[in-house]
Amino acid sequence: MKFDRIYVEQSILDHPRTQTILASNPKAEIIHCERYGEVFNPKSQNFRFQKRKPALIIARKEGQRILPTPPDYGLGADMHFYFSHMLNCLYDCRYCFLQGMYQSANYVLFPNYEDFIQDIDATRIKHPEKELFFFSGYDCDSLAMESLTGFTDVFLPYFEDHPKAWLELRTKSVNISHLLDRSPIENVVVAFSLNPDSIAKSLELKAPPLAARLKAAEKLAQAGWKIGLRIDPIVCVSDAKEHYNQFLDTVWQHLPSPAIHSATLGSFRSPTSVFRRMENLYPEEPLFMKGMKNQNGMVAYEPSVETDLRKSVWDGLASKLPESRIFSCS
Numbered sequence: 001m002k003f004d005r006i007y008v009e010q011s012i013l014d015h016p017r018t019q020t021i022l023a024s025n026p027k028a029e030i031i032h033c034e035r036y037g038e039v040f041n042p043k044s045q046n047f048r049f050q051k052r053k054p055a056l057i058i059a060r061k062e063g064q065r066i067l068p069t070p071p072d073y074g075l076g077a078d079m080h081f082y083f084s085h086m087l088n089c090l091y092d093c094r095y096c097f098l099q100g101m102y103q104s105a106n107y108v109l110f111p112n113y114e115d116f117i118q119d120i121d122a123t124r125i126k127h128p129e130k131e132l133f134f135f136s137g138y139d140c141d142s143l144a145m146e147s148l149t150g151f152t153d154v155f156l157p158y159f160e161d162h163p164k165a166w167l168e169l170r171t172k173s174v175n176i177s178h179l180l181d182r183s184p185i186e187n188v189v190v191a192f193s194l195n196p197d198s199i200a201k202s203l204e205l206k207a208p209p210l211a212a213r214l215k216a217a218e219k220l221a222q223a224g225w226k227i228g229l230r231i232d233p234i235v236c237v238s239d240a241k242e243h244y245n246q247f248l249d250t251v252w253q254h255l256p257s258p259a260i261h262s263a264t265l266g267s268f269r270s271p272t273s274v275f276r277r278m279e280n281l282y283p284e285e286p287l288f289m290k291g292m293k294n295q296n297g298m299v300a301y302e303p304s305v306e307t308d309l310r311k312s313v314w315d316g317l318a319s320k321l322p323e324s325r326i327f328s329c330s
């Protein structure tokens with residue numbers, strides 16, 4: 001992956017991963033900075049414009065690297081955490097909260113993976129009797145930029161050695177060759193974010209089509225990897241029930257129930273300020289925003305719009321999966 005411009009924090013310049021990235025981008029303009037926030041946070045930036053050709057910012061992740069998930073977000077383990085080795089994403093989903101949350105569409109990569117692993121290890125040691133789940137790809141896609149990040153090369157061996165800690169790789173990518181090249185790991189779930197084809201085509205821009213994602217999931221399942229289905233967010237378009245019914249039929253054609261570790265159903269929810277920024281970025285594309293309600297500082301679908309659809313999709317999942325493997329995440 002090549003960049004025209006790379007910003008590098010002075011404190012991470014000598015890191016071997018930084019040096020590898022710089023060496024593989026000999027034509028890039030390199031700009032040094034003290035803290036990435038100087039480049040990433042200023043309000044005068046145009047997210048939509050930057051998204052056409054984002055720059056890369058390489059920074060050291062300081063502070064709290066591993067965070068507990070909200071109480072209603074989990075997969076049945078004792079404790080759940082999330083972390084992000086990157087901010088921003090190769091893809092351009094219209095419902096993505098990142099575009100409303102960040103001022104900049106530039107990619108931020110935190111290559112100090114050793115510090116993340118140290119914090120995961122400290123969390124694991126602190127809770128020796130507990131089953132822990134770690135979600136990666138909260139502020140990015142876990143696999144889409146693997147050729148740049150080398151994320152799985154570092155994190156998979158750690159989780160392979162610590163079977164009571166689970167890792168979720170959350171993705172829309174079909175970039176799976178590095179997973180197929182190695183043996184599956186019992187406590188790693190490759191979780192594909194999926195939506196009906198019509199919704200993927202209109203809202204999940206630049207992401208691989210549904211058929212390609214399902215094919216990738218199928219190949220991984222055949223190789224023995226555990227697969228997660230992440231229907232998140234569910235999108236209330238016209239005739240949504242029919243779209244989701246057909247979509248689930250297609251999913252079952254590719255993935256037999258035993259290959260599926262878990263399925264989650266997520267709802268679109270956003271702080272009002274973040275939602276307003278998303279609206280302002282793409283005023284001409286109100287598709288998924290129909291039927292939303294602003295209440296107590298949060299924007300979400302009206303219950304009358306969403307509840308019926310959620311039940312229908314839940315029932316569709318439950319027709320093939322035990323309900324103990326289906327989770328509702330907001």
Ligand code: SF4
Binds near residue numbers: 092095096097139
């Ligand atoms: S794949 Fe996920 S992180 Fe990337 S743009 Fe879409 S919603 Fe955002």
